Amino acid sequence: MERSVVQITLFGLLLSLASTLPNKDDWDIYSFHINSTVTSRYATTVITSRVANRMNESKEIEFHVRIPKNAFISKFRMFIDGQVYDGVVKAKEQAQQQYSEAVSRGESAGLVSSVGRTLEEFKTSVTVAAHKKVTFELTYEELMKRTRGKYELQIHARPMQPVSDFKVDVHIQEEAGFSFIDVKGGLSTKALANAITKTHTDKEAWVYFYPTVDQQKMCDSCSDQGMNGDLVIIYDVNRDNGLGHIKKSDRYFVHHFAPSDLPRVPKNVVFVIDQSGSMSGRKILQTRTALIHILNDLAEDDHFGLITFDGNILHWKRELVQANSKNLESAKNFASNIQARGSTDINEAVLQGARMLNDHSREGSASILILLTDGDPTSGVTNLENIQSNVRQAIAGKFPLYCLGFGFDVDFKFLEKMSLQNNGVARRIYEDSDADLQLKGFYEEVATPLLTDVTMIYVGGTNLTQTNFSQYYNGSEIVVAGEITDNNIETFTPQVVAISSNRRIIFSKSNKTVESTGTVSDDRIQRVWAYLTVKQLLDKELQLSGPEKEKVKKEALELSLKYSFVTPLTSMVVTKPPGENTDVLHKPKEGETPQRWQPRVDHSFSRQYLAPSSRRSSGGVIHDNPVWRPLSRQLNHHSHLASDVMGKQSIGRYGGYSLSGISNTRTRAVQGMM
Template identity: 55%
Template sequence: MIKPLYLQTNDLDIYSFHVKSTVSSRYAVTVITSRVANRAEEPREVDFHVELPKNAFISKFNMTIGGKAYSGVVKKKEEAEKQYSEAVSRGQSAGLVSAVGRTLEEFKTSVTVAAHSKVTFELTYEELLKRRLGKYKLLIKAKPTQVVKDFKIDVEIFERQGIRFLETQGGLASNDLASAVITNLTDKEALVHFSPSVEQQQCPSCGDKGLSGELLVVYDVNRPTSQGVLQVVNGYFVHYFAPSGLSRIPKNVVFIIDHSGSMSGTKMRQTREAMLKILDDLHEEDHFGLISFDDRVTPWEDNLVPVNSDYLALARTFVQNINSRGRETDVNEIQKNVREAIRKRYTLYCLGFGYDVDYKFLNRMSLENDGLARRIYEDSDAALQLQGFYEEVATPLLLDVQMNYTGAANVTHTSFGQYYDGSELVVAGQINHNDLETFTAEIKAKTFVSPPLLSSLCVCVYVAGCRVLLPEEQQMAVREQVLALSLKHNFVTPLTSMVVTKPEGERAQVANKPRKGNNQHLHPRGLQLLPELENV
C-alpha cells in the first residue's frame, strides 16, 4: 500500500509518480518511483512518505539529486543506532519506518533540494502474498496530495499454474475512475494498468489535492493436481500445496471467551456480536462448546453438544449474558494450564483485542499448540474481523499434514496440523547438488473417514500476557541466522536498519522495521527503538 505525501506548497511539483508491482508465483516486488521538482527561487525540503504492508520488507531505497545517487544500506541495528545517535547529538533528525494501523507501515525520509532542481525517490519492497478464503490480494493505496501530470500504477502477474480469475476492486477502480483501469488477462499472465487523466484526478471531492484511494487486485490460480505444484529455480524449490475437491472434516470447536475487566465496554460488546454471528455459521455435523473465564472458569455445558436449533438457542442466551468482570494476570500459570489441558490433542487459536493486548504471549501459546494468533483491532468492524478469522479456519480439509522431501536441504517448516479450505501450504528448500534425479516430494495427511474423524479447534478471544516460544539459546541462534540473511540480501528486518547516506550537510536517515502491531514505542525524535522479533 502506498500513500506518498509531500510538503504542501505550490513550489514543489510532483510531476511523476509511478508504482510498478511485479508478481511471480505469489511473490510481489513493488517499486515506487516519485519525481519532484523544486520550482522555487530558494532551496526547499522535500518529504518522501509511503505506506507499505506490514508483512513486506524494504529491499532497496535510492535518491537521485543532481545526477548523483544516494542509496540506503542495510546494517546491524546496533551500527545504525550508533550512526543515528551521533546525528541526534548534532541536533539532526532521522527517517523511520513505523506502524500505522492494521496492515501498514510507513517509511519517511526528506532531503533539501536546491532552487530549480529535481529529486527522484525510488523505494522497493517485497512480500509473499498469502492465500486466504481462496484469494490472493495485492493492495496499492495512493494519495499524492496533489494532481500529478504523469501518474500511473502497473501490476504484472505471472503464474505458471495459470490464472483462474482476476478482479480489480477499490476506490480507484470504481465509479468515474473505472475507465482509467485497463486489465488484460491471458492464461498465465495478467496486466493491470491505472493511469488517470488530470481531469479524473480533479474529482469534486478531491479538489487540488488529487486522488486518494485504493487499487486492489484479487486473483487465484488453477490447481490441476491434488499434489500441489513444485517450482524449481537455480537449485532451489518451492512447493505450493492447496488441494481442492476434498470433503470437509467435521470438527469439535470450543470458544473460550475472556470476560475479565480488560474486556469491558466495546470489546465485550463486539465479542458477543461476533460470537452470535459465528454460531449461525456452525455446520450441523459439528460439535461445539462455550467457556467464559476471568479468575474463574464458567463452562456453558459440561460436554460438547451437537449443532442443532435447540442448543444454538441456548448458546445464544449464554453469549448474550456474558459481561466483563474479575481479573486474570498470571501468564505463566495460564500457559501451563493450557499446555496441560491440550496435551497436543487440539489446536489453539488466540485472538487479542487492541494494542494493549500482550500479543507475544498469545502468539507463544498458539505456536506451542499448533495454532496462530491474530490481533483484532478496536474499530467499528471488530465483530467482522472476529468472524472473518473464524471463517479462515472453519473448514478443515486435512489433518496432520506431513510434507517430506528427499534429496533436499535447508527445508522450511514441513509439518502442519491442518489444511483449511481456501488456504495454501508453502514449503521451500534447496535441492542437494541441484540434482533433480534424486529429489522427491511426498505428502501424508488424514482426511474425512467414516465414522467421522473429528478435528479439534479451540478459539480463544483473549486479552493478556508475554514471552516467546523458543528457549533463549535457540532464540540467539535463530537471530544470528536472520541477521546473516538480512545483511546478505540487504533487506530490513527487526534486527537490521537501513541507513540512508545523504548529501554532505544533510541529516542522517535510519529506517527500522517496527514491532508487529505496535506503534507506541517511538523515540521522541521519531526513530523506532530496537524491537525484538515477534516469534523468535
Template identity: 40%
Template sequence: EAQTFSWGSKRKTPELEWCSVVSRYTVTTVESSVWNQLPITKEAAFEVDLPSSAFISNFTITSNGKVYMAQVKERAAARKIYDAAKKQGKTAGLREIEKFRVAVSVPSGTQMLFSLTYEELLPRRLGRYELSLGLRPGQLVQNLTVDVSITERTGISFIRVLPLKTNRLLSNTAQGDTDAPSSTHVEQQACCARVHYSPTLQQQNSISSKGLNADFIIQYDVDLRDLLGEVQVYDGYFVHYFAPRGLPVVPKDVIFVIDVSGSMIGTKIKQTKQAMSTILEDLREGDHFNIITFSDKVHTWKKGRTVRATRQNVRDAKDFVKRIIAEGWTNINAALLSAAQLISPSSSSSSNHLSSRRVPLVIFLTDGEATIGVTAGDTILSNAKKALGSASLFGLAFGDDADFLLLKRLALDNRGVARMVYEDTDAALQLKGFYDEVASPLLSDIQLSYLDDQAFDITRSLFPNYFQGSELVVTGKVKPGVKDLKVSMSAIDSKKEVKFENDVLASHIKGNGRISSFVHRLWAYFTIKELLLAKLNTTDPATQRLLADKATNLSLKYNFVTPFTSLVVVKPDAAEAAQTPTTTAATITTTATTTATTKISVAGAGKKPNSPSNLDGDPHFVVQLPKLHHNLCFTVDGRANDVLRLLEDPERGIIVDGHLMGAPPKHGVEERSRTYFDLLTVSSDTGGSGDIMITLSLDAVVVEGEGRDTLPVNQQGSVRRQGVTVSVDNHRSCWIQLAKDVQFLVLFHQYKHPSYLQMAHLGFYITDGRGLSASTQGLLGKRECWVTRTRATWWIAYNSSWASSTTLPHRCKAHSHGNCLDSNKRTMSRNCASMLSQ
C-alpha cells in the same frame, strides 16, 4: 504510494507504482518525483505504508543525476551511524516496520526522484490472493500510474480489481462482482495478467480535491489441479505450493473462549456479540461447540462437554451470548484450562475412530493482560501446552492493550496462529473474517516430505491443519545433480489417512532473473520469517543469539530490512543538491513486527475488587451508579499536563489527583489527542499528627507523613503509617488501605518492547469504596451531576472541584448490564439523564 510535493506552476509530477507478481511472490517498486519551482528551499517527505509482512530490499534518491543508494547494515552498525549523524546535527530518522519515511531539503529549481522496493509473499485466504497498493500522494498528480503484472505457471482462474478502498475498514463489498476504478485496464491470458491504472486529474478530483487517499486492490486465484500441488525448481532452489481443492470438510470441535473482563465494556463487547451471533449461524450440523466466558471467574455455557450444532443449540447459544456482561479482571490461565477440559476427551477419542473424527479448535479472544490468578507468561504457556494436547489454539488480540506476544507464543506452542483485531467500527467483521479462515478444516497433520539425499535447508514442512481456501508453502535447496525431486505427502482427511507421491523435473537452466530468481529470494524470505518465530518462541539466551545471527546474515546477504538490520542512506542536503560536496547521513531503522509486553498481574495482596469504579488506559472511566444496576462509563478529552481530581471525600479527608501525559495519536484519527496517567497523588487526613501523602510515579511509590519512605515498583515492600497501609507486591501493583472499607489499587503498566501506541502508564482502581461518604465528589466519586446539551452533543458536567479549576468536557456513556451506550445519540442522553437523576 508516496507523499509527492510540487511547488510553483503546474508541471508533470510523476508518481509511479509498479508490481511484479511471480508465483505469488511480489516485488513492488514505488517511485515519486518532486520538483521545487519556488525561489526558496523546501522540504519534501517521501512516505510509504508497507504491508506488515513485507521486507524492504532497495531504496534510492536521485538528485541532479546522481543516485544515492541505501545500504542494509547490521542493526548495531547502523545505530552507530545514526548516533554519529545526530551528534553532528545532521538529519537522522527512525522507521517502524509498517511505515517508511524520509525527508530531504529540495533547493529551488531542483528535481529529486525517490524509489523504494519491497518484497512479500501473498498468502492465500478464503480462496484468493489479495494485492493491496496504497495510493496516497497527498495532492492531485499529473502523472499517477499503477502497473501490475502477474505470472502464474499453472494458470489464473480469475482476476478482479475492487473499487478504491478509501478507508482502512473491512466491508462486505469485497465479495462478488464489483466495478473497478475508472481508467483501469485488465488484460488476462491463461497464465499471466496485467493491470494498468492511470487516473486523470479530473478523475482524481472527482474522488477528492486533495488527491487520492485509498488502496488499489487486486484479487485473483490460480488453477491447481494436482492434488499434491505445484512444485517449482530453479537454480538449486525449490518451492512447493500445496492447496488441494474439492476435499470434503472435516467436522470440528470448536471452543469459543471470550474475555468479558471490565476492559471489554462498551463497543468491544457489543462487537464481539455481533460477530458471535453470525459465527454461530455458520456452524455446520456435524460440528460440535461450546462457549466459555472469563474475567476473574470462568463460566462455561454447557458444563463438561461440547454439543452438536443443531438449530436449537445454536439458538440457545445466541441467547447466552446476548446475556454476557463485561466486568471483573482477567484470568487467562483458568480460561485456557477450562477449554482444555472440554476439548481433550473429544480429540483423544477421535484419534482412534477416524470415521467420527472431529478437528479440535480453540478460538481465544482477549483485549488485555493476565491480571489475576496465574499471571506469569511462561507458566501460562506451560500449562496450556500440557492441557490442550492436539487442539489448535487461535489467539485474537483485541486492541492495542492486549498481550499480543503472549497470544503469539500460545498459538506457536499449540498448532495455531494469532492475529490482531483492531479497535474500529469493523471489528465484528474482522472477527468473523478470521473465523471464516478456520471454519472449514480439510486435512490434519500434513507432512510434506522430500528425500534427504535430494533436498536440504527446508523450511517448515509439518503442518497441523489445512483449511479450505488457504495454502501451505515449503521452500528449500536442491542438491547439485538432482534431476527429479521426489515429493510425498501424508495427511488425515475426514475418514482416513491419505498419502501421495510425485516426481518433479528439476530445471538447471539459468532462467531469466524475473522468473527464476524469485525462488531463492522466496527461500530467504521464508527462512528469515521462521527464524523470527523461532526466536520469539524460545527463552534460552544462547538459542536466541544463534537464531538472531542466522537471520542477520541472511538479511544482509539478500539486502532485506528486517528486525535485525537497518537501512542506511546518505541523503543529499540542500547544499549537495546545489552542487556542493556536503552530504548528510540518516538511518532508517526497523523495529520488531511484534510488540512484547510485560505481564501486569494482581495478586492476593488485598481483597478481590468488588467495585467497577476505575480509570485506566487512555483515560476512560467506569463508575458504579448508586442504588442502580448500571455503570456510567466515559472518556475524558484531557490534554497533556492537565491535573484531574479523581476523587474527593471532604468528610474523610481523602483526595486523589491524577496528572496526564501526552501520547501519539492513533493512525487515522490524528486530530484526537491521547493521554495517560503518569503520576497519581493520594492524600488522607488521618486525624493524627498530620496528613499522609502518597505519590505514585512510574518508578516508585513515595509515602510522606511522620517521615518519608520510598518503595520501588519492581520489588515487594510495605509501609504502615497512622492506620494507612501501602503495599507493593511483586506483580507491579500497589495496594493502599486508607481505612476500613476504603481500599485503592494502582497498576504500573510497563512494556518491554512497546509499539508507538503503547506507553508506560498508571491505572487507578477503587477496590473497596464502601467506607466513602455520600458527599464524595470527583470523576470516580458519588456525587450529584446534571446533563447539559452543547452543540447537539450531550455532555455530563460534574459539580466537583477540578484541581486545574476548569470544567473539562468528556464524552459520556451509560452502561447497563455490560453495555455502554453512546451518549451522542439523543435518545441515549435522555436515558443517561434519567439514571443520573435517580
C-alpha cells in the same frame, strides 16, 4: 482546569509553528509510478517518485509512502544531480548508533512505522537545490498469502498532490492459470472506473491504473492533495486435487499446496471469551454479534463449547456438544447475555478450554481452541511465562491455539508467543465499527479443516522451510521452499502425507500439477525461500530463550543481511548528500512500542518534538501504539483536538495523521516545558 490549560497551550503552540513547516506547494511531484510484478505468487513492487523544486531557493522535499505490513523493504535509493545515494541494510545494533546520534541532536530519524491493520509507513526527506530534481525509488517484496480462497495484492496510492504522470502497472505471471481476477479497493470506484484497465490471458494478467489529474481530485478518496486510497488486485489460480504447483530452478524450489474438492473434516471448537470489565461497551456488543454469526455457521457434525471468563470461569456446558439446532439456539441465547465485569484469569480459562477438547477427542475430527481477550491477566496465575508453560503442557501439540487480541491494551507479544508455541497464530482485532466482521472473518479462515497432520516430504531437498502442519484449511495454502540437493533436479521427488477425515492420504508427483522453470527464475525462487525462511525464523526466535534463541536470531539476521531485507533484526541506513541528516529505517513488530526519544536537558520542545524545517527530517514516528508523534508536516486547518489530551486516545489530526496521547513520563516533560 489544569488539563484544559495544557490543551489550549499545546494547540496554540502547534498553530504558531505551522508556518515553519514545509509547504508542499513549493515542490512538484511530476511523476509517480508504482510497478508491481508477481511471479510464483511472490510480489516485487517498485515505487518511483520524481520531484522538482520549483523555487529559487533550496527546499526540503519529502518521500512518504505506505507499504503492506508483511512486506520487507529490500532497496531504497535517491538520484540527485547525477549522484546515486543507496540505503544500506545493517544489523539493527550497528545502525542504532546513527539513530541515537540523530535523536541526541534533536533530529527525527526515519522509521518504518505501523499505520493500521495492513500498512506500514516509510518517510524520508532530502534538501534539493533551487530548480533541481530528485528521484526516490523504493523496492519491497512480499510472498502473497492465500486467505479464504484468494490472494490480495494491495497497492496504496498517496502521492500527496495530483500528479500529471501517475501510473500503476501490475503484471502477474501464473503458470497454473487464473480462476478469476478482479480489482477492488477505494480507488476502484465509479469515478475512476475508466482509469483502470484489466487484461489477462491464460497465464498472465495486467492491471493498469492511469488516472488523470482531474480524476485524482474528484474521486471518493481524493482531494486537492490528490489520491489517498488502495487499489487491491484480487485473484486465485486454477487448482486440482493433486500435489499442487512446484516451481523449480537448478538450485531452489517453491511448492504451493492447496488441494480442492476434499471432504471437510468435522471439527471440535471451543471459544474462550474474555468478559472482564475492560470488554464493556462496544467490544462486548461486537463479540456477542460475532459469536452468534459464527454459531450459525457451524455444521451439524461439528461439536463446540463456550467458556466466558473474568476472575471466574463460566461454562455454557461442561462438555462439548453437537451443533444441532437445539444446542445452537441455547448457545446463541447464552452468547447474547454475556456481560462485561470483573478481572481477567486467562490461565484458568484456556486450561479449561484445553480440558474440554482433550476430554472429547473424536477420531477423524479436527480440534481448535480460540481465545479472545483484550487485556493482560490480572487474577489467578498472572506470570506470563507460567501461563505459557501451563498452556503448552495442557495442549501438548494435539490441536492449535488461536489468540485474538482485541484492541491495544492487550499484551500482543504474549498472545503471539503462546499461539506460536501451540501451532496457531495471533491476530489483532482492531477497535473499529467492523470488529464483529473481523472476528467472523478470522473464524472463516479456520472454519473448514480439510486435512490434519500434514507432512511435506522432499527427497533430494535440503534447507527446507517448515514441513509439518497440524491442519490445512479450505481456502488457505501451504507454501514450502528449499534448496535442491547438489542442484540435481532429476533426483528431486516431492510428496505430501496427511490425514483426511480418518484415512491416510498421499499426494505424489503428477506431471499435470508440477511445473518446472529454467535458471532465469533462480533468483526469484531463491528470494521466496529466503523471505519464507526469515519469517519462520523470526517466529521461532520469539518462542525460544537462551542459546537456542540467540542461534536462531543469528541465522535470521545473516539471511536478512544477505538478501537486504529490512526486518525486525535489521535497519536500513538511508544515506544522503553530505551535511544532510541520516535516517535509520526500522521495521516494527505488531503492537511494538517504538523507541522513545529522551528529552534533552534543556527540554527544547521545538528541537526535540517539532523539529523545525531547517533541521528536521520527515521521518516523524507514527505508530499504532499511543505515543507522542512529532509533527513533520504541514498542519491541516481542519485539525481538531479531542478532550482527552493526557489519555491514550487520539487527540488531534493534522494533514490526515493522528497526534496521540502522551505517556505519563512524556506528559510531565511537556508540562514542564509549558
